[in-house]
Amino acid sequence: MLKSIYAPLGTQDFAPFLANIPSDADAAIAFFGGTDATRFTQQFDQFGWKAKLPLYGHWSLTVDPLLAQEGKSAEGITTVQEYTSAIDNATNKKFVEDWKAAHNGTPPNAWNSQGYTAAMVIAAALESTKGKASGEELGKAVRAVKVDAPLGKVTFNSNGGIVAPIYYAVVKASGSGYVNAIVSAPSGAPTTTS
Amino acid sequence: MPIVDCKEGGAVNWTVQIVNGLSFGFLLFLLSSGLSLSFGVMRVLNLNHGGLFAIGAFVGYSVQQAGAGFPVACLAGAAAAFVLGALEQRLMLWRIRGDELAQSLATFGVVLILADVEQTIWGATAKRVEPPSWLGGSVDIGGGVLPVYRIAVIAFGVIVAVALFLLLERTRLGSIVRGGVDDDELLRLQGVNLRTLFMWVFAAGAGIAGLGGVLGGPILGAYVGEEYDVLTLALVVVVIGGLGSIEGALVGALFVGLINNLGTAAFPTLSAFLIYVPMILVLAIRPNGLLARRA
Numbered sequence: 001m002l003k004s005i006y007a008p009l010g011t012q013d014f015a016p017f018l019a020n021i022p023s024d025a026d027a028a029i030a031f032f033g034g035t036d037a038t039r040f041t042q043q044f045d046q047f048g049w050k051a052k053l054p055l056y057g058h059w060s061l062t063v064d065p066l067l068a069q070e071g072k073s074a075e076g077i078t079t080v081q082e083y084t085s086a087i088d089n090a091t092n093k094k095f096v097e098d099w100k101a102a103h104n105g106t107p108p109n110a111w112n113s114q115g116y117t118a119a120m121v122i123a124a125a126l127e128s129t130k131g132k133a134s135g136e137e138l139g140k141a142v143r144a145v146k147v148d149a150p151l152g153k154v155t156f157n158s159n160g161g162i163v164a165p166i167y168y169a170v171v172k173a174s175g176s177g178y179v180n181a182i183v184s185a186p187s188g189a190p191t192t193t194s
Numbered sequence: 195m196p197i198v199d200c201k202e203g204g205a206v207n208w209t210v211q212i213v214n215g216l217s218f219g220f221l222l223f224l225l226s227s228g229l230s231l232s233f234g235v236m237r238v239l240n241l242n243h244g245g246l247f248a249i250g251a252f253v254g255y256s257v258q259q260a261g262a263g264f265p266v267a268c269l270a271g272a273a274a275a276f277v278l279g280a281l282e283q284r285l286m287l288w289r290i291r292g293d294e295l296a297q298s299l300a301t302f303g304v305v306l307i308l309a310d311v312e313q314t315i316w317g318a319t320a321k322r323v324e325p326p327s328w329l330g331g332s333v334d335i336g337g338g339v340l341p342v343y344r345i346a347v348i349a350f351g352v353i354v355a356v357a358l359f360l361l362l363e364r365t366r367l368g369s370i371v372r373g374g375v376d377d378d379e380l381l382r383l384q385g386v387n388l389r390t391l392f393m394w395v396f397a398a399g400a401g402i403a404g405l406g407g408v409l410g411g412p413i414l415g416a417y418v419g420e421e422y423d424v425l426t427l428a429l430v431v432v433v434i435g436g437l438g439s440i441e442g443a444l445v446g447a448l449f450v451g452l453i454n455n456l457g458t459a460a461f462p463t464l465s466a467f468l469i470y471v472p473m474i475l476v477l478a479i480r481p482n483g484l485l486a487r488r489a
Contacts, residue, residue: 006462006463007462007465008465008466010419010423011465012218012413012423012427013214013218013413013454013455015210015211015214015344015455016211016214016215016454016455016456016457016458016459016462016465017458017459017462017465019206019207019210019211019459020206020459020462034319034320035320035415035417035419038319038320038322038415039320039413039414039415042322046332046339046341046343047332047339047340047341048332048338048339049339065319066319066320068319069319069320069321069322069415070322071322
């Protein structure tokens with residue numbers, strides 16, 4: 001790594017930070033979220049860096065709901081995503097369809113997927129305890145749960161951490177907008193625990 | 195992987211940084227001139243000034259989404275903030291004039307409400323205001339890239355600054371406003387209707403902030419929370435420049451814009467504190483600001 005540059009949360013103008021990118025860098029990796037991510041991707045593009053350097057990022061840099069505003073500036077950015085509406089499995093297809101129908105055509109995002117997955121896990125655990133919901137029983141049952149969630153297969157390790165796939169995605173144009181197109185789908189590994 | 199932190203500033207192109215700092219400075223001028231003016235004339239520190247800037251950005255975004263061009267979006271954003279400012283002054287601030295604590299609380303109350311209303315209407319994700327296509331691209335300056343729009347912001351800022359200066363220094367209305375800054379009692383003795391004057395000056399300051407919101411849109415975006423972010427910057431600008439004068443707002447804005455840009459380029463790690471250091475120094479040495487009109 002040639003250099004690390006820290007910008008404060010809520011930075012309005014990234015220009016002076018971008019000026020510090022070493023000229024001999026081969027790639028840039030950015031960790032921003034929310035409004036900062038939107039502004040950063042746009043300014044990375046406007047100040048000419050997009051044409052010079054490939055940009056990689058943490059999932060929050062191009063998470064689905066930001067893509068509409070980041071627009072063309074986000075095209076080609078590579079990130080790791082825990083969820084994108086483009087994930088290709090049966091549960092997700094139905095989830096995306098049902099969600100769009102209930103929300104005026106807006107696709108679900110990572111947080112919606114987390115909520116839905118949490119509900120799936122609780123439902124599956126309650127099913128295995130036959131409705132008994134005492135803390136200890138339910139806790140044990142949750143650790144044994146295996147569900148096919150919208151983001152893929154979800155299980156728990158012996159510490160109670162979630163084991164789920166993560167995706168390597170590149171932002172691509174699709175129809176009138178942009179999507180996190182999945183480049184490598186999980187085949188068992190790689191997995192993440194948190 | 196080892197992290198090797200280069201100490202030198204890499205290949206910073208200082209020409210680009212100076213132009214960009216000026217550009218951000220003029221944006222700050224559009225933001226803070228109205229705040230300074232309404233404080234000078236009616237001694238109101240409007241904590242909703244950032245809210246007026248943000249509402250301009252949001253309205254400009256919506257008008258643009260509806261298919262209108264950038265100039266129309268600018269006018270609409272300015273008009274929305276103008277009307278909101280007029281209402282804020284006439285319905286609320288006029289009733290509590292002279293009571294500075296009540297004014298601070300009331301104007302801060304308005305910004306809280308406004309932020310919630312904005313989130314309800316426009317949602318929580320940041321919106322992108324597009325620059326007009328003829329100001330879209332980037333130019334190459336000695337090997338450094340600078341978006342054309344940043345240069346255009348300098349032009350917009352200069353136009354507004356010159357217009358404001360001529361209005362205040364060369365017209366009868368301007369001399370009345372300046373009279374209000376110096377001594378509003380005397381102004382009233384001469385038969386000037388302060389209620390009307392205050393409303394117009396406050397609304398005009400709001401309108402400039404709204405215009406700044408749209409013009410700043412292609413750089414900052416329009417987002418919930420913008421009102422607080424920009425209010426902090428505006429307060430730093432007017433503290434450094436001196437409340438109550440357009441020249442003060444201009445000097446403060448350009449100073450903060452350049453310090454922020456050049457300082458961050460040279461010492462990125464210190465960026466969070468850079469603009470506050472000169473503010474503290476100014477407060478210690480010249481508590482009324484560099485160019486305060488009234489002591």
